[in-house]
Amino acid sequence: MSSPSTPERGRPARIDSARTVDTALRLLDEAGLDALTMRGLADALGVQAGALYRYFATKHDLLTAMAERMLEGAAGPGAAAAPPDTATAPTATWDSRVAGLARALRTALLAHRDGARVYAGTHSTGPNTLGFSEAVLAVLRDAGFDDADATRALLTLVNFTVGHTLEEQATLPEGPGSGADTDAKTEPLRRGVAAAGLPHLTAALPTLTSTDFSAHFEFGLELLLQGLRTRHRG
Numbered sequence: 001m002s003s004p005s006t007p008e009r010g011r012p013a014r015i016d017s018a019r020t021v022d023t024a025l026r027l028l029d030e031a032g033l034d035a036l037t038m039r040g041l042a043d044a045l046g047v048q049a050g051a052l053y054r055y056f057a058t059k060h061d062l063l064t065a066m067a068e069r070m071l072e073g074a075a076g077p078g079a080a081a082a083p084p085d086t087a088t089a090p091t092a093t094w095d096s097r098v099a100g101l102a103r104a105l106r107t108a109l110l111a112h113r114d115g116a117r118v119y120a121g122t123h124s125t126g127p128n129t130l131g132f133s134e135a136v137l138a139v140l141r142d143a144g145f146d147d148a149d150a151t152r153a154l155l156t157l158v159n160f161t162v163g164h165t166l167e168e169q170a171t172l173p174e175g176p177g178s179g180a181d182t183d184a185k186t187e188p189l190r191r192g193v194a195a196a197g198l199p200h201l202t203a204a205l206p207t208l209t210s211t212d213f214s215a216h217f218e219f220g221l222e223l224l225l226q227g228l229r230t231r232h233r234g
Contacts, residue, residue: 017055021065025112026093028066033114038062060122068121068126070112073102075135094143094232095225096155101136102221110164116165133158143232144169153228160220168213180213 023044025052027036038059038082042049056062090183109115133154140150171185186209193201210216 015047015051015055017024017065020045020052020055020062021069024062024066025069028115028118029113033117064119064124065126066120067075068124068128070115070119071105071124071128071132071187073106073107073128074105075132094139094146095229097139098136098157098228099221099225101132101139102157105132105158106160106217109162110169114169116162116169120162122165140228145228145232146219151233156224160224161217164213164217168217172211172213 017083020041024036027041027044038052041048041062045052079194084163088195100115111121112118135156136157137150140153141147145153189209190205
């Protein structure tokens, strides 16, 4: 008996957009974005490459669908809640709810290899992406921000989170030997700073080369929230 993913002999493989995106995400996790091609995806699905264009006219269209899938659940009920040791969703302050949504976006992007690279620049208009934006705007507008400030705060939040995660995933590659690769990437910086005799960068090197990206993210997120709190009071 043939499996659902294996076509019966003499019959073409059956594909649809959902199965295609699922397979594309699996290939992404296995080999990364640079290795993801329409031909390779077609081979994995057991179809001719031309069959994919029935659902996705370009690779960018495929990446947009993948980005949309990655955000599934990012705006769910728990996403906007503060950490459980400080508050629960119904009583959380607006800033803790915004922080929760930013963390949920980062988590969604980190769930897939090169997730931030896939997401960046796709501008999906699917329900998951729009739902995330709606959730952030709802928190900010309910807190009293006007439409323009709430929208720009949303853009700043998303740009910071995606940009941070891009750097995080570029610095911490997946696969065998990734730790050595990370050390190799920071070595030129160490040598350059030492050769130039720059005292302030020398003092900053332990933090600058740290791979504790959660700490980096939380610091930047708190700066962003402090600015929003100041504007909110003003």
